[in-house]
Amino acid sequence: MDSELSGDVVVVGGGIIGMSTALVLARAGRRVRVWSREPPERTTSAVAGALWWPYRIAPEDRVGPWSLRSLRRYERWAGRPDTTGVRLVDGVHDGVRLDGLGAWAGEVTGLRDTAEGLAARLPLIDMRVHLAWLHDELAAAGVEVERREVRSLDEAAGVAGVVVNCSGLGARELAPDASVRPVRGQLVVVENPGVRTWFTSAEGGSDATTYFFPQPGGRLLLGGTAQEDDWSLEPDPAVAEGIVRRCATLRPEIAGARVVEHRVGLRPARPAVRVEREAGAAGGVLVHNYGHGGAGVTVAWGCAEEAARLVEESG
Template sequence: MTADGQVVIVGAGVSGLTTGVELLDAGLRVRIVASEIPGRTSLAAGAMWGPYLVEPWDRVREWSLTSLDVFRELSAVVGAGVRMTSGVEAARHPVETPPWAALLPDFHDCEPKDLPRGFVGGHRFTVPLIDMPIYLDYLSRRFLGLGGEIEAGTVESLDELADADVIVNCAGLGAGQLAGDPDVRPIRGQHVVVENPGITEFFSEDTGLSPNLVCFYPHGDTITLGGTAIDGEPELTDDLAVAKAIVQRCAEIDPRIGDARVLEHRVGARPTRGEVRVEVNRRSDGVPVVHNYGHGGSGVTLSWGCAQEVARLITGTHDS
């Protein structure tokens, strides 16, 4: 399309905002339309870089690596909310080394003495941690500073966007309905934000497919505790009993967490699909629709890689 064309992005979560920035950098005119600005599920994310239960791996690998490179650069940007942080992922049962380990140069096995009691294996590595309220504010400011427009509104059908020369579907959980795709389902996630009692490293337990997660991500004066992954559950009301259990699970790893003052509860519904969808089809009138959804719990991890692919699909450019 030409630079005079209008791109309309549906959704103002991390995928929508990141895609908007990429398209503006490509010289296009971009407007975001969303009912939540920024998206609630993105605000509720932990968030740590790491491909989490998403397919297909060959594409996920490239998207994740692209995002990793960008986040490393953003960790040097004051006010972006991104920090390169070291920590441990551990398990109470034998697990295989994750395929994304090869993307991290300092990834290595933990010594038994470095593991919490009851854990049999683990890995240490350094990855970006993203403080989502700060980061989403940074993305919004960057998007608007590049000349993008953000409009509050609910889109029930892509046919409503009459002035769009190209539509980008980044609507998260609502993307499936807009695309007529029944494969999108919610996975409820809940986090608890507490005052940081002095923790500087992240911790994440490999809990497999359990709905009860154990992780904590330090963000300066605060630390985000997780969490839950309840498949098929779209309810977004805070559950205080669940929150109490989250704090207790994390305090078993680091007892300092048990006495930390609770500051906030965050709940979101991860938009999950059998495979992430980044592809083009057309509306009945021929307007191109680029779909960018189904990222599950890896929306942040895949955000820059998927956004760059959307930009290539729209502009027709390709890596040499």
């Protein structure tokens, strides 16, 4: 490794995890580039419903602090929703009670049990706006986001002393890590018939979930699914009909809303998130930051800060 490149960092992956990690590192003074197979608007992150909440993610003792560090950033950015895509919106988690949550819940202002479920005012993020804003923030910090198909982490190690693996589902081959699995999520976007609050409900033992999230521009995101080991990116019309039907049971006005878009994304699930450092190729350093499942937006900045700390500890 050329000594001039030993302090350089290549972040592999251009979704919310890769972009947040790259920005934290750049602002810490590192020379960073991002390699991403897809542009931000075509990553899995762009499909996310993006309500801040620790959902289907472990280990709890680390997820709580990661989530709270991310929450504080989103709360600040909610003051500029048109620019950042972040808003604070009221809603209810059906079937969730305060006493069933971890210690982290005590740090979230305004959580309260009601007859309808756990009421909260939480960050709800328009990911297409948010990812575009992060891309601009990276450019301002001197970070180049390069479209590149990465077939081996050794490719990145050949040009930088530090590689941060934020490849999501791609880590299954790149790490390689067979414990990384897809959890398919399908959404339906409709014209918002006047819904102003969000709602979520997960059906125990089922791959079906029910939620709706109001978004700017008169849109309402309806969901959803959590189909393990399903690699299909094609919207299923029958699944879409079921999503609309479940949401309309709760808000009848949704039944007649015009469908404007179908979305499908594959959440990069793992039994536990992997944020750790190991020796890389050619004497370099490799830091992993992947396996966030359906809560990547929720923990992104906490994980980014931890990954950056591991980079700095490497010298």
